[in-house]
Amino acid sequence: xxxxxxxxxxxxxxxxxxxxxxxxxxxxxxxxxxxxxxxxxxxxxxxxxxxxxxxxxxxxxxxxxxxxxxxxxxxxxxxxxxxxxxxxxxxxxxxxxxxxxxxxxxxxxxxxxxxxxxxxxxxxxxxxxxxxxxxxxxxxxxxxxxxxxxxxxxxxxxxxxxxxxxxxxxxxxxxxxxxxxxxxxxxxxxxxxxxxxxxxxxxxxxxxxxxxxxxxxxxxxxxxxxxxxxxxxxxxxxxxxxxxxxxxxxxxxxxxxxx
Numbered sequence: 141x142x143x144x145x146x147x148x149x150x151x152x153x154x155x156x157x158x159x160x161x162x163x164x165x166x167x168x169x170x171x172x173x174x175x176x177x178x179x180x181x182x183x184x185x186x187x188x189x190x191x192x193x194x195x196x197x198x199x200x201x202x203x204x205x206x207x208x209x210x211x212x213x214x215x216x217x218x219x220x221x222x223x224x225x226x227x228x229x230x231x232x233x234x235x236x237x238x239x240x241x242x243x244x245x246x247x248x249x250x251x252x253x254x255x256x257x258x259x260x261x262x263x264x265x266x267x268x269x270x271x272x273x274x275x276x277x278x279x280x281x282x283x284x285x286x287x288x289x290x291x292x293x294x295x296x297x298x299x300x301x302x303x304x305x306x307x308x309x310x311x312x313x314x315x316x317x318x319x320x321x322x323x324x325x326x327x328x329x330x331x332x333x334x335x336x337x338x339x340x341x342x343x344x345x346x347x348x349x350x351x352x353x354x355x356x357x358x359x360x361x362x363x364x365x366x367x368x369x370x371x372x373x374x375x376x377x378x379x380x381x382x383x384x385x386x387x388x389x390x391x392x393x394x395x396x397x398x399x
Contacts, residue, residue, distance in 0.1 A: 147248065231267065
C-alpha cells in the first residue's frame with residue numbers, strides 16, 4: 141500500500157528535527173526532493189544535508205523540478221489551484237518511475253510544519269489516497285523560532301494573535317480586535333504600508349540557519365532598514381525566507397473611564 145508521509149523539518153536546522161521526524165525519514169522507501177529555480181539551489185542542499193546526516197542513501201531520493209506558478213492575471217486562487225495540480229502530477233510521475241510495485245512509504249520534507257501555511261496536504265489530496273494513507277509529522281514553525289530568537293512571547297496575557305500573509309495585510313490592513321500579527325509569505329514588504337502608531341516589528345530571515353538575521357524596534361524606525369537588509373541578503377544568497385511579528389503598544393489602563 142502506498143503511504144505518503146509529510147514531515148515537518150523546521151527551518152532547516154538539523155537540531156530542530158524531532159525524533160519522530162528522524163524515524164519517519166529513515167523508514168521511508170523513497171524521499172521526494174523538489175528543486176526550484178537555480179537561485180534556490182541552496183534550499184535543496186539543506187534538505188540533502190539533512191538526509192545525509194540521517195544516512196539516507198542517494199538511491200532512495202527522487203529529485204524532481206517544481207513547476208512554476210502562473211502569475212499573470214488577477215485570478216490568484218485559480219493560479220494556485222493550477223499550480224497544485226501541476227505539482228501533484230510531478231509527484232505521480234516520480235512515484236510511477238521509482239516505485240515499481242506501486243506501494244511503499246514516500247516522504248516529503250516540509251519546511252516548518254505541514255499544517256501551517258503549507259500546501260503539501262492539499263496537494264496530496266489530489267493523489268486520490270484514503271485518509272489513512274497520508275501521515276503528518278509536525279515540525280517546529282518559523283514563528284516559534286522567530287519568537288525564541290527575539291526572546292519574546294507570541295501573545296500578550298490572555299490576548300489573541302493572528303497569523304496572516306503579506307497579501308492579506310496589503311489588501312485588508314491591520315484587522316480590528318487583535319494587537320499581535322504574525323505575517324508570513326510577504327515578498328512585498330507589506331509592513332511599509334502599516335501606519336499603526338507605536339507599532340513594533342520583530343523580523344527574522346534564514347531562521348535557525350548559520351546566516352540568520354534579526355531586526356527589531358519601532359516599525360517607523362526599522363521599516364526602511366529591513367527593506368534594505370532584505371534586498372541585500374536576497375542578492376547575496378539568491379533567495380530569502382523571512383517572517384515578522386507586528387505588535388501594537390500595550391493598551392493604557394483606565395481608558396474606559398474612572399470611578
